Amino acid sequence: MLSRREFLGLVFKGAVLGNFINLVAPPIHQALAQGEVKKIPVLMIETGTCTGDSISLDNIWPPTFGNILTNLLDWRYDWTMMQSQGSQAYQVLLDTYTKNPYDYILIVQGTIVHRDEGNYNHVGLEDGRLVTGLELVRRLGLKAKYVVAIGSCATFGGPPAGYPNPTQSTGVQKILPERRVINVSGCPAHPDWTMGTLFHLALYGEPELDKFGRPKMFYGETIHNNCERRRYYDQGIFATDIGQKECLYRVGCKGPVTYADCPIRAWNDHINWPVGCNSPCIGCTEPGYPDIMEPFTAHLPDIPFPGGTKITTNNIGFGVLGVTSAAITGHMAASLYKGRLHKNLIKSTAKAKHRPSVMKAKEFHTYRLKHRK
Amino acid sequence: MDKNKVTPTQPLVVRIFHWGFALSMVMIVLTGFELHSPFTFLAFNYGNVFVVHMTFAWLALGFVSLRIVDAFIRKDTSFIPKLSDFRGFVGVLAYYLFLRDSLPPGEKYNSGQKFIFFSWFIVFAVATLLGIATYFMGEYLVWVWRLVGGWQIVRTVKFLAAVYFSATILVHIYLSFTEDLSRLQAMITGYERQEP
Ligand code: HEM
Ligand code: SF4
Numbered sequence: 001m002l003s004r005r006e007f008l009g010l011v012f013k014g015a016v017l018g019n020f021i022n023l024v025a026p027p028i029h030q031a032l033a034q035g036e037v038k039k040i041p042v043l044m045i046e047t048g049t050c051t052g053d054s055i056s057l058d059n060i061w062p063p064t065f066g067n068i069l070t071n072l073l074d075w076r077y078d079w080t081m082m083q084s085q086g087s088q089a090y091q092v093l094l095d096t097y098t099k100n101p102y103d104y105i106l107i108v109q110g111t112i113v114h115r116d117e118g119n120y121n122h123v124g125l126e127d128g129r130l131v132t133g134l135e136l137v138r139r140l141g142l143k144a145k146y147v148v149a150i151g152s153c154a155t156f157g158g159p160p161a162g163y164p165n166p167t168q169s170t171g172v173q174k175i176l177p178e179r180r181v182i183n184v185s186g187c188p189a190h191p192d193w194t195m196g197t198l199f200h201l202a203l204y205g206e207p208e209l210d211k212f213g214r215p216k217m218f219y220g221e222t223i224h225n226n227c228e229r230r231r232y233y234d235q236g237i238f239a240t241d242i243g244q245k246e247c248l249y250r251v252g253c254k255g256p257v258t259y260a261d262c263p264i265r266a267w268n269d270h271i272n273w274p275v276g277c278n279s280p281c282i283g284c285t286e287p288g289y290p291d292i293m294e295p296f297t298a299h300l301p302d303i304p305f306p307g308g309t310k311i312t313t314n315n316i317g318f319g320v321l322g323v324t325s326a327a328i329t330g331h332m333a334a335s336l337y338k339g340r341l342h343k344n345l346i347k348s349t350a351k352a353k354h355r356p357s358v359m360k361a362k363e364f365h366t367y368r369l370k371h372r373k
Numbered sequence: 374m375d376k377n378k379v380t381p382t383q384p385l386v387v388r389i390f391h392w393g394f395a396l397s398m399v400m401i402v403l404t405g406f407e408l409h410s411p412f413t414f415l416a417f418n419y420g421n422v423f424v425v426h427m428t429f430a431w432l433a434l435g436f437v438s439l440r441i442v443d444a445f446i447r448k449d450t451s452f453i454p455k456l457s458d459f460r461g462f463v464g465v466l467a468y469y470l471f472l473r474d475s476l477p478p479g480e481k482y483n484s485g486q487k488f489i490f491f492s493w494f495i496v497f498a499v500a501t502l503l504g505i506a507t508y509f510m511g512e513y514l515v516w517v518w519r520l521v522g523g524w525q526i527v528r529t530v531k532f533l534a535a536v537y538f539s540a541t542i543l544v545h546i547y548l549s550f551t552e553d554l555s556r557l558q559a560m561i562t563g564y565e566r567q568e569p
Pocket of ligand 2: 223227
């Protein structure tokens with residue numbers, strides 16, 4: 001069987017060549033055929049989601065996603081992909097839960113809605129009772145071998161948890177504090193990230209994770225450090241508008257604060273990635289996305305003020321410096337008018353043995369030293 | 374006391390600290406603004422801007438440490454506001470708004486100066502911690518990340534710190550040139566002419 005080291009080698013090679021799944025599928029097939037590993041049952045629960053991660057998974061080619069579902073993993077329950085429906089489908093979920101406890105991988109896609117006991121998000125029907133995403137994910141999560149959250153919503157809350165978060169949404173880790181959730185973040189998650197993590201779990205167990213529970217093999221380095229436009233950045237050559245081919249730092253690129261391997265791996269079957277088509281990285285793999293990454297075309301987030309207005313950091317900077325300059329100019333004018341400036345300067349520069357005091361002469365704004373006649 | 378005598382007001386360590394820190398802060402803040410939003414007409418080598426920013430940040434940290442050690446050795450609390458300075462500040466403000474003719478009697482520094490100087494130490498410490506955390510992005514000091522809520526917030530706080538420094542430094546320079554030039558002289562030579 002493929003060693004872990006070789007597997008990690010393929011993770012990188014696949015990123016460069018753009019055929020990661022194609023590279024790992026044959027050895028996994030072989031290991032399965034020889035009985036060295038067994039297919040791990042996978043359940044995918046979609047909570048508050050746009051299904052973007054499923055669509056992203058569908059981009060796998062070759063082998064096709066369908067091939068993986070049936071031949072490499074035991075993909076059992078997934079709204080978007082399964083053929084059966086209704087209680088028959090749901091029974092698969094319940095069966096796996098009761099018959100294979102601590103043996104299946106639970107994938108969660110979508111944010112966990114907390115508002116009103118999670119009742120804005122129903123994911124199943126049991127004995128005539130609507131089951132919330134909050135309840136089901138927690139129940140299945142406690143008995144899963146691994147819990148994998150995919151996409152920005154399931155990992156850190158994502159867009160639904162953005163200000164003012166009307167549904168009180170959070171990521172999955174928040175509702176499963178007793179165990180580690182593996183976070184495959186991204187909006188959406190790259191199919192290689194999801195599949196690579198699943199294969200690693202199936203073959204070697206938990207991969208090395210970063211401080212936010214993300215597998216280091218995919219999220220180990222910032223976008224900026226691998227970016228093909230880094231030489232522009234280093235030389236200080238910046239695009240002044242989106243659509244230009246220089247470094248996009250000035251138009252809000254979040255590459256310097258975002259961890260992912262997009263510059264090498266690229267998207268859509270290795271065709272391109274955001275910076276490659278002249279639009280800034282929006283930082284979708286980071287906790288706090290999208291709030292702290294917005295506006296996507298500005299370097300820093302706007303600062304909220306009470307009353308709902310938001311002011312850009314540049315305006316705050318110019319505002320504060322403008323007010324200060326105006327205050328200094330005003331003070332100087334008043335000081336000239338009142339004669340304080342004259343007084344202070346004479347007092348502190350007059351040649352005398354000790355500091356003299358000054359008195360006002362009759363003429364407007366003229367001071368003279370007291371001891372001179 | 375002999376009226377002809379000049380009083381030493383600024384020991385050498387304070388003067389070294391002052392000018393070293395002043396130069397470093399100007400460089401840090403200017404390069405910080407360049408890092409924040411590069412001026413297209415400047416076309417600096419960006420890697421170098423970084424190096425300058427961090428070099429002066431380390432230097433500034435050195436000068437601040439020097440001054441803090443010095444304050445401990447001399448038991449010098451002249452720049453630390455006391456409770457009475459809140460009251461004193463009202464008088465200082467009134468003076469600067471031309472509502473009274475002279476500053477309220479104070480110690481080495483007036484209440485306004487104390488508040489500004491002390492705030493610089495605090496803001497400097499915060500910005501430096503955040504700066505060092507950005508430098509090690511994700512390797513060390515991740516708790517700073519968590520505490521503040523993300524690198525973007527870290528950047529924002531540092532930007533606001535830089536704005537605070539530039540605004541207060543402007544006021545500081547303006548007042549040093551227009552209030553009492555002999556105090557400015559003292560920061561260079563160490564001596565100030567004695568009040569009669
Ligand atoms: C008083 C101290 C400091 C001030 C006022 C300051 C100010 C700034 C400002 C305004 C920026 C631009 C932020 C942005 O808009 O993205 C910046 C960036 C940066 N500073 Fe500082 N800084 C200070 C100390 C430090 C220190 C001590 C270090 C490291 C040892 C440091 C390292 C950095 C780095 C690495 C960046 C780039 C961050 C990024 O691109 O996001 N700074 N600083
Ligand atoms: S385009 Fe973005 S990621 Fe690339 S070098 Fe510029 S700032 Fe860094």
